[in-house]
Amino acid sequence: MVAQERSARTRQRLVHAAAVEIDENGYERATLTRICKYAQLSIGALTFHFNSKRDLADAVRADARALTNDRMKQVAHGHAPGLDCLIHLTGELAHLLETEVVVRSAARLERDCPGDGGWLESWLPAVRCLLREAQRSEELRPGVDPQVMTALAVHLVTGAETFARASAGGADPHLPAVATQLERMWEVVLRGAVATP
Amino acid sequence: MVAQERSARTRQRLVHAAAVEIDENGYERATLTRICKYAQLSIGALTFHFNSKRDLADAVRADARALTNDRMKQVAHGHAPGLDCLIHLTGELAHLLETEVVVRSAARLERDCPGDGGWLESWLPAVRCLLREAQRSEELRPGVDPQVMTALAVHLVTGAETFARASAGGADPHLPAVATQLERMWEVVLRGAVATP
Incomplete structure (x- = not known):
C-alpha cells in the first residue's frame, strides 16, 4: 500500500470515528481522546490530519453532503419529477x-x-x-401551498432523524425501519387522513 | 414578603435561567456560572436550592410537564375528542x-x-x-393506521421544536408563527395533498 493511500485510509477512519462520537454525544461533548480511541489511532495521527475538532466536524459534514448529493442524483435519475420522486427522496434520506x-x-x-x-x-x-414541479403539473391538489409541503417534508425528515438515532441506539427491533415508517406517513399525507374531507 | 415566598421566587428564577441556558446550549454545555449570571444570583443561592445541574434539569422538566399537562387539559375541555381536538392540541404544543x-x-x-x-x-x-377515538368514530379514513398518525404527530411536533428554537433565536420575523405553520400542515394532512388520489 502506498503512503498516500494509507494516509487517506487513516483520515477516513478518523472522520468515521468523529461521526460516531458526534452522533452520540453532540459536537460540544465530543472529545478528541474518544475519537482517537474509536479510530484506534494516536492523538499524533489525528493532529497530523486535522487541526481541531471543528476541522473534523467540517470533514464529517463534507462527507455527509457528498453521500447525500450522490443519493439524491440517483433518485432524480430513476424517477420523473413530482411527488413520487419526492417520496423516494425523503425515503432515501431516512435510510x-x-x-x-x-x-x-x-x-x-x-x-x-x-x-x-x-x-x-x-x-x-x-x-x-x-x-414546484408538482404544483405546475397540477399533481398537487389546488390550494396546497408548495411551501407548506416543503415545511412538512422538513418536519418529517427532522422527525426521522430522531427516530433513526433511537433505532441506531438499539431500539425495539420489531419497529419498522425509519424509511418504511416515513413512506406510510406520506401515504396518509397524499391521500388525506379523514373519511369525509 | 415572607421568607418562604421569597425562597420560592428565587427558586423560580433559577429554573427559568437554567431553561434559558439549556435551551440555548444543551444540557452538557450548560454551566452553573452562566445560570447564576442569567438569574442574577450567587452560586451560594443556587446550591441552597439545587444540589446539581441534574437537579436543575429535573426541575425544568417538572415545570414543563406541569405547564403542558395544564394546557392539554384545557384543550381537552374545549373540544370533543377527535381530530379537531388533536390539531388544537399540537397547535398548543407548538405555541x-x-x-x-x-x-x-x-x-x-x-x-x-x-x-x-x-x-x-x-x-x-x-x-x-x-x-384511537377518531378511528372508532370513523372520522379517520378506513385504512389509516392510528399508529402511523401518532408517529406523524410526533414528527410534526419534533419539527416544530426545531422551528420554534430558530424563531426564538430571532429568525425571519415575516415567517408565520410555528403554530400557524403546523395548522397549515394538518390541513394538508387531513384533506390530502394530491389532486387525484
Whole structure:
C-alpha cells in the first residue's frame, strides 16, 4: 500500500470515528481522546490530519453532503419529477439517517450549530424544486401551498432523524425501519387522513 | 414578603435561567456560572436550592410537564375528542414551544438525554387516545393506521421544536408563527395533498 493511500485510509477512519462520537454525544461533548480511541489511532495521527475538532466536524459534514448529493442524483435519475420522486427522496434520506453515521452526525451538527450551512442544503433545494414541479403539473391538489409541503417534508425528515438515532441506539427491533415508517406517513399525507374531507 | 415566598421566587428564577441556558446550549454545555449570571444570583443561592445541574434539569422538566399537562387539559375541555381536538392540541404544543423557554428546554433535554422520561409523556398518551377515538368514530379514513398518525404527530411536533428554537433565536420575523405553520400542515394532512388520489 502506498503512503498516500494509507494516509487517506487513516483520515477516513478518523472522520468515521468523529461521526460516531458526534452522533452520540453532540459536537460540544465530543472529545478528541474518544475519537482517537474509536479510530484506534494516536492523538499524533489525528493532529497530523486535522487541526481541531471543528476541522473534523467540517470533514464529517463534507462527507455527509457528498453521500447525500450522490443519493439524491440517483433518485432524480430513476424517477420523473413530482411527488413520487419526492417520496423516494425523503425515503432515501431516512435510510441514510438510519444507516450512515456520518449523515446522522451531520444532521445533528446542523441542529447543534445552526446557520453553519451543511447537510440541509444538500437536499432541501431538490425538495423545493420537486414541489414546484408538482404544483405546475397540477399533481398537487389546488390550494396546497408548495411551501407548506416543503415545511412538512422538513418536519418529517427532522422527525426521522430522531427516530433513526433511537433505532441506531438499539431500539425495539420489531419497529419498522425509519424509511418504511416515513413512506406510510406520506401515504396518509397524499391521500388525506379523514373519511369525509 | 415572607421568607418562604421569597425562597420560592428565587427558586423560580433559577429554573427559568437554567431553561434559558439549556435551551440555548444543551444540557452538557450548560454551566452553573452562566445560570447564576442569567438569574442574577450567587452560586451560594443556587446550591441552597439545587444540589446539581441534574437537579436543575429535573426541575425544568417538572415545570414543563406541569405547564403542558395544564394546557392539554384545557384543550381537552374545549373540544370533543377527535381530530379537531388533536390539531388544537399540537397547535398548543407548538405555541408552548415557541413561547415557553422551559418547554423548549424540556424538549431539548428529551433529545439530549433520551429515555429519561419527561416532556413527551405529558402529551403523547393524549395524542394516542384521540387518534384511537377518531378511528372508532370513523372520522379517520378506513385504512389509516392510528399508529402511523401518532408517529406523524410526533414528527410534526419534533419539527416544530426545531422551528420554534430558530424563531426564538430571532429568525425571519415575516415567517408565520410555528403554530400557524403546523395548522397549515394538518390541513394538508387531513384533506390530502394530491389532486387525484
